[in-house]
Amino acid sequence: SQVFKVAVLPGDGIGPEVMAEALRVLDAIEKKYDVKFERTHANVGGAGIDLEGKALPETTVAICKSSDAILFGSVGGPKWETLPPDEQPERGALLPLRKIFGLYANLRPAIIFPSLTGASSLKEEVIAGGFNVLVIRELTGGIYFAQPKGIEGEGRDRVGFDTMRYSVPEIERITHVAFQAARKRGKRVCSIDKANVLSSSVLWREVVTGIAKEYPDVELSHMYVDNAAMQLVRWPKQFDVILCENMFGDILSDEAAMLTGSLGMLPSASLAEGTFGMYEPSGGSAPDIAGQGIANPIAQILSMGMMLRFSFGMVDAADAIDNAVAKVLDQGCRTRDIFQEKPGEKLVNTKEMGDAIIAAL
Amino acid sequence: SQVFKVAVLPGDGIGPEVMAEALRVLDAIEKKYDVKFERTHANVGGAGIDLEGKALPETTVAICKSSDAILFGSVGGPKWETLPPDEQPERGALLPLRKIFGLYANLRPAIIFPSLTGASSLKEEVIAGGFNVLVIRELTGGIYFAQPKGIEGEGRDRVGFDTMRYSVPEIERITHVAFQAARKRGKRVCSIDKANVLSSSVLWREVVTGIAKEYPDVELSHMYVDNAAMQLVRWPKQFDVILCENMFGDILSDEAAMLTGSLGMLPSASLAEGTFGMYEPSGGSAPDIAGQGIANPIAQILSMGMMLRFSFGMVDAADAIDNAVAKVLDQGCRTRDIFQEKPGEKLVNTKEMGDAIIAAL
């Protein structure tokens, strides 16, 4: 049977609890399909700082390097908020991981499950029947990483600066990811930029337009980022795949995720060239409810499903997980964050949700 | 009696129609208060391109220079969309105007009038009683204007780049604007940045924190831009004044404006040091309904009111305009964009809305 190596980085807050459920679902997948997942646990985020002195310890990097994929929980919490920004759990773990492993393609689905429309702060009429947007964010370029960047001068003469930069190949490869994803779903890509102001966006738009010609079956449109921030609120169903550079993707993917009303449901994938990838829930570490066993494990379980799909090519198993989650929701299983006290709903804890999903597999 | 000189730039689309109503309200103000407004009309945007060859003709700049304030309509439309970005009506008029006149402080209220909550795409329970957020956006710095910026290289070796830069004095002066505005309202400033990634944001946060000490009566909080994009959707009422650098303000002010559901209602002010300012509706030129006499003139009228308040110090007259608008809405007057077919509502056209506001003055 095939063997895949998974680096397991539970992190902080609810991370370990929801990770435990994802790993139990992984056990069920092992039993059902002829495959083995060799798991190695490693510290990251606040746990990394507390146990090994930094948010991304070298041992953790080494474990990730010898793995086929990273399953990431969540990081951060009040305990580490007073550290300098670049030593904090989120920033200090995520940015280096993205760079070291070349995780240039961030896939963030923003989906409202039809049975959960009530959780959105959008009106019923705006989201009737749910919506399903996939934000594809460039993750290793742009203003996050380009140089020069810094603060120069003394006192009131100081100047802070950053550089937003994109090369043609950087834009090309993320554009291919977006068009290939669109092919498998609504066949529409909306590329976001600020080409009326930014030179990097002018190049972005030109390159995206060129690549689009290789995908005549997919429709391309362009939208300015400020307008996109409005259109997501006005009528999210107009979007299929949204393609963004790094910072615009940071902002719009969070906006889109919040519009669904159920952050605890949303997975994400950060992919390198080849099959390596990192998979993590879109929500945060929710320190306020950590340790109580009541967190929603679905985002972590769906992230694990994305790992099976994108890193291990196990499309059937990934579909099975997606379907199991949908089924369990249809059955009315609800952790506290998605519980709406409607008839047919059953309040469950983290472990019971895991059990239900395993049973539904 | 006092005389103020106003440069009137109606622009394109619905601009001229709604401007006509704002000027009629200005006539009413002249009669009611001991003041004269000397108006000089000038071309801008598509009208500038068509009549004088560019979006911001020199004659227009000269007229603005010899005025005490600019009353701006709206620019843009399909006719000019194929021009290079920096020659287009919006980009080609607005960016030079901001730079030439040093309009560094952009004030964009996002207000839901209690009688218009139905227009928002947010749920009734999220916005019950309306909300009132003031976005204060730095408008002459950051990635919009800093150098270097451009595209270098040939073919696939090309690289596009922009520079985000802020100096201490630039951050200080916009921070003062935000705190002074907050003092007159909810006494809370939420400063937006991305200090976990951007060096310019690290400086931004530090300078804002320092200036805040001069305003012990105003509460300061900091929020990352991605989180702000989420929090606006989740619970807009948590905000009073939102302080942003240029690009984050572009994105968040549009998101906040759309959350109100009535873009046609929202004014904006762009202020220079001293009393000079430019005043314009937040919405666009709406070419689809231009020339039909059905556009909502309220944003233009409220923008004119902001001119009286900020450039001419006519606080009473500005309050009178705000109150007249509120009264007319309470009376049920509705242009098509805000008509909800509820009992007590009366559908009116652009001119009738102007009449009603003048009557209510």
Ligand SMILES: CC(C)[C@H](C(=O)O)[C@@H](O)C(=O)O
């Ligand atoms: C923690 C931070 C550096 C990170 C980012 O901005 O990319 C986070 O917001 C995210 O979206 O994963």
Ligand SMILES: CC(C)[C@H](C(=O)O)[C@@H](O)C(=O)O
């Ligand atoms: C037209 C464009 C350059 C402008 C901006 O980005 O500032 C517009 O979006 C605005 O917000 O006034």
